[in-house]
Amino acid sequence: MIVLKSSRENIGQYEKAEAVVLFLCKECADHIRMLGLPEDFYEVVAYQIKTQGYGFTDKGSITSALMKTGSGFTRLIFAGVGAGKECTPNHLRMAAGNAARELQKCKIKQAVAAAPLLTNPKRGHYLKALAEGLLLGSYTFDKYKSKKDTGETGSSNRNEKVNTGVTGAVGENEENILVTVFTAIENADAILNEATSICRAICHARDLANEPGNVITPDVLAAEAVQTAEKYELESEVLTVKEMQERGMGAILAVGAGSVHEPRMIMLKYAKGGDKPFTAFVGKGITFDSGGISIKPSDGMGEMKDDMTGAAAVLGAMETIAALQLPVNLIGIMACAENMPSGSAVRPGDIIRAGNGKTIEVDNTDAEGRLVLADAVWYACRKGATKVIDIATLTGAVSIALGEHMSAVVSNDDALAATIIKAGHRAGEAWWQLPILEEAEEMLASKCADVINNAGRPAGTITGGVFIGQFVDKGTPWAHLDIGGTSTAKKSEGHLPEGCTAFGTATLVELARSF
Numbered sequence: 001m002i003v004l005k006s007s008r009e010n011i012g013q014y015e016k017a018e019a020v021v022l023f024l025c026k027e028c029a030d031h032i033r034m035l036g037l038p039e040d041f042y043e044v045v046a047y048q049i050k051t052q053g054y055g056f057t058d059k060g061s062i063t064s065a066l067m068k069t070g071s072g073f074t075r076l077i078f079a080g081v082g083a084g085k086e087c088t089p090n091h092l093r094m095a096a097g098n099a100a101r102e103l104q105k106c107k108i109k110q111a112v113a114a115a116p117l118l119t120n121p122k123r124g125h126y127l128k129a130l131a132e133g134l135l136l137g138s139y140t141f142d143k144y145k146s147k148k149d150t151g152e153t154g155s156s157n158r159n160e161k162v163n164t165g166v167t168g169a170v171g172e173n174e175e176n177i178l179v180t181v182f183t184a185i186e187n188a189d190a191i192l193n194e195a196t197s198i199c200r201a202i203c204h205a206r207d208l209a210n211e212p213g214n215v216i217t218p219d220v221l222a223a224e225a226v227q228t229a230e231k232y233e234l235e236s237e238v239l240t241v242k243e244m245q246e247r248g249m250g251a252i253l254a255v256g257a258g259s260v261h262e263p264r265m266i267m268l269k270y271a272k273g274g275d276k277p278f279t280a281f282v283g284k285g286i287t288f289d290s291g292g293i294s295i296k297p298s299d300g301m302g303e304m305k306d307d308m309t310g311a312a313a314v315l316g317a318m319e320t321i322a323a324l325q326l327p328v329n330l331i332g333i334m335a336c337a338e339n340m341p342s343g344s345a346v347r348p349g350d351i352i353r354a355g356n357g358k359t360i361e362v363d364n365t366d367a368e369g370r371l372v373l374a375d376a377v378w379y380a381c382r383k384g385a386t387k388v389i390d391i392a393t394l395t396g397a398v399s400i401a402l403g404e405h406m407s408a409v410v411s412n413d414d415a416l417a418a419t420i421i422k423a424g425h426r427a428g429e430a431w432w433q434l435p436i437l438e439e440a441e442e443m444l445a446s447k448c449a450d451v452i453n454n455a456g457r458p459a460g461t462i463t464g465g466v467f468i469g470q471f472v473d474k475g476t477p478w479a480h481l482d483i484g485g486t487s488t489a490k491k492s493e494g495h496l497p498e499g500c501t502a503f504g505t506a507t508l509v510e511l512a513r514s515f
Contacts (some may be wrong), residue, residue, distance in 0.1 A: 002100060002138045002177045004131055004196065006188035009036040009114070012062075019075040019108040021099045023092060023130065026057045026083035034116050035182070040069060044076055059086050060494065062098050064106070071235040077102055081115075089129035090428040092117070094494030096133025101492065104138060111179045118183040127185050128430065132453055132506075133197035134179060136495035139203050141210040193481030197323045198509060202502045205316035209306040209487070209500035213288030217261040218336035221285055221308065223317055224358035225266045225334060232322035235269035249375040251354040255368045256337035258292055258345025263337035265376065266311075267383060268318050273329035279515060280385035280472060281318070281508055282376045284369045284392035285311030285336035292365030293337045293347050306500050307369070309487040310392040317508035328515045331383050334377035339368045351449045355379060356471055358402060361449040369394045370453060370464055374471040383475040387416065388472050389511070391481040391504050397460030405485045407503060410465030411479035412472075419514055420479055420507065428495070428508035431481070440466040481507075 007013065014020055015038055022045075024032070032045055044067055048056050056063040059082035064090065066075050079095040079102075081087050092115075103111055113134070117126050185191065208216060208224065222238045229236035241262050244253055256263030267287075271278075286307035290296060296304065311334035318332040344354065350362045352371075353377045358370065369392050377388050398408045407424075409431050411417040417433045424431040437443075440463050446452035451470060455463035465480035472478040486503040489496045 001175060002134050002179055003241045004134065004179050004181060004192045006183055006192055007180050008184070011036055011038055013112055014038055014041070015069055015074070017074060017110055017112040019077055019103060019106065019111040021077045021079055021103070021111060021113045023079045023081055023095055023113065023117070025081040025087035026054045028116040029054060029057050031116050034119050035114050038069070041076065048078065051497070053470050054083070056080060057083065059091055060094055060098060062102050064102055065461070075108065087117070089126050092119040092126055092488040093133035093428050097137025097495030100134045100137035103179075106502070108177060109115045110359045111177065112182060113179050114182040118181070118185065118315070121184050121186060123424070124187065124191055127181070127183055127188060128191050128195050130181065131192050132199055133309045133495045135196065135199035136202060137497070138177070139206060139497050141207065141499055150371035157250045166464050173292070187278045191422050194324060198320050198506060201316035201320040201323070202505045204319065205502035205505050206497070206500045208312040208315070209309045209502065210410070211305070213305045216287050216305070216308065217260065217460070218256070218264040218285065218287055218338060221287060221311065221334065221336050222264040222266050225268060228315060228319050229268050232319060234318065234322055235271075237267040244375075246354065247355055247379070248357070249355045250352045251330070251360060251371040252369060252375045253335055254346040254350070254352040254362070255286075255339055255371050258342040258371065259338035259340040261287070261338045263372070265379060266334040266336060268332040269301045269315065269383070270318060270322055270330045270332070271327070272325060273327050276329050276515070277386040278329045278331050279387040279389065280313045280331040280333055280377075280380035280383070282333040282335070282373060282388060282390040283311035283314035284373055284394065285334045286310070286369060286372065287336060287338050289339045289366070290341060292345050292368060293341050294364045294366040295341055296366060303488060306488055307393050308336065309483060309500060310390070310504070313391050313483075313502055313505040313508060316502060316505040317512070320505075321512050322511045326512050328512050329442055330512060331380055331385050333376045333380050335372035337368075337372055339365070345380065354471060358451060358471065359449040361446040363452050363454040367454045367464070370467045373468045377468060377478070381476060383508070386476065388476060388478045389481065389508070390468055391483060391508070392484045393484045393487045394464045394480075395461045395484045397433055397457070397484075398482040401434070401461060402485060404431055404485050406432055408461050408482040409433045409479055410436060410462055410469070410482070411471060412436065413477040413479065416479050420481070420511055423510035423514055424507040426512045431507070434462050436466060437462055441470070
């Protein structure tokens with residue numbers, strides 16, 4: 001795991017480090033003497049420029065060289081941030097993620113990180129991005145491998161404290177990598193501590209979503225949420241099947257009816273905002289999605305263990321907000337169920353009744369996420385939320401529209417949507433607002449019920465969001481976040497690891513700040 005600390009530039013630490021990571025954009029490379037490096041280091045930089053030009057500063061590039069020093073050998077790692085306008089906090093975050101994996105690959109135990117950018121006392125946001133990149137980029141999930149990936153960290157045994165890849169004291173185990181970040185920013189330690197808290201929660205969410213469906217069930221996820229609540233002194237509530245029946249939550253009950261693992265509706269409450277109104281973060285928590293009776297194709301079905309990433313993101317965000325003691329009032333709702341086919345499963349053509357009294361025609365049992373969220377957003381309003389933001393791996397259509405690096409926002413409030421997009425920009429997560437089409441509600445009309453759960457392929461991301469919005473109390477500002485294309489990465493890139501990314505967690509934390 002990576003452990004961070006800050007320091008002023010020190011030529012002695014450069015010489016003693018096993019590795020020195022220099023984060024450079026093209027323009028910064030010409031000002032590298034600001035870093036107070038040993039003279040031998042400048043000679044290597046000059047050689048790189050002479051032989052490669054400035055290619056070693058290209059966005060996302062990693063160039064590694066072993067150089068002889070007075071005390072032995074030092075690995076010099078150049079992490080490219082780009083040129084001109086490419087030199088942004090998010091590109092620095094990506095470069096740091098790539099650098100973290102290089103440190104692991106080279107089995108480094110002590111390293112120094114430096115960048116001309118960090119000699120500016122006003123660049124605290126760049127320091128935070130660099131720290132997040134190092135911490136998040138070092139994450140792997142190898143809990144179930146008999147032989148661990150060399151030099152990389154993974155998750156601990158489920159019965160032990162979850163290992164997020166960012167916690168622990170130096171010397172606690174042989175896998176620690178101590179990275180000293182050279183910076184002139186006065187409150188650097190506070191920034192690094194905050195980044196560590198955020199990344200700890202993101203990696204917790206990644207751990208949960210990477211776990212297989214036979215480990216994470218609705219009941220286990222509920223226990224994890226309660227454990228988090230106890231640690232951070234949050235109010236918690238877990239509704240069982242009987243309690244959801246009493247409240248008329250027929251939508252989530254229908255989704256969970258085919259599984260031996262009963263559904264759960266989980267609520268966490270954080271109240272540190274005085275008289276401020278409560279905002280609800282609501283997450284889809286389908287711990288495994290077979291599609292139900294409308295069963296999915298077998299190819300790729302194993303990835304459906306991550307269909308609870310929305311709930312994991314909410315849990316991670318609530319954990320971070322409580323750890324940082326932000327002065328806000330929040331409710332976290334996690335609607336958890338397993339969608340399986342069986343003799344007791346909901347069928348296409350069935351009509352069910354949600355908590356708000358609306359009847360729903362089930363056209364496709366694989367459009368189950370919006371059903372559990374229908375009851376969840378209604379319940380959030382019952383718990384006092386005056387603003388509701390739901391997050392879900394809701395549709396495959398979102399990746400057709402926006403690709404695999406941007407997520408969608410559907411909202412009845414343009415100001416709320418704009419706030420979310422800005423929060424995501426600060427967190428290094430990209431969002432795009434999709435319009436609510438005038439005909440969307442007509443597309444969701446049913447001939448035999450109040451609404452149908454599937455409007456077909458056209459505008460699938462929009463109609464999925466609009467469906468959920470119909471169960472929020474009238475007049476309540478609401479936004480739906482569809483992370484169907486960004487919740488999982490096919491390969492490790494920057495600070496995003498192969499597997500679950502926990503996309504959206506950092507945005508929710510930044511959004512809470514804006515409140």
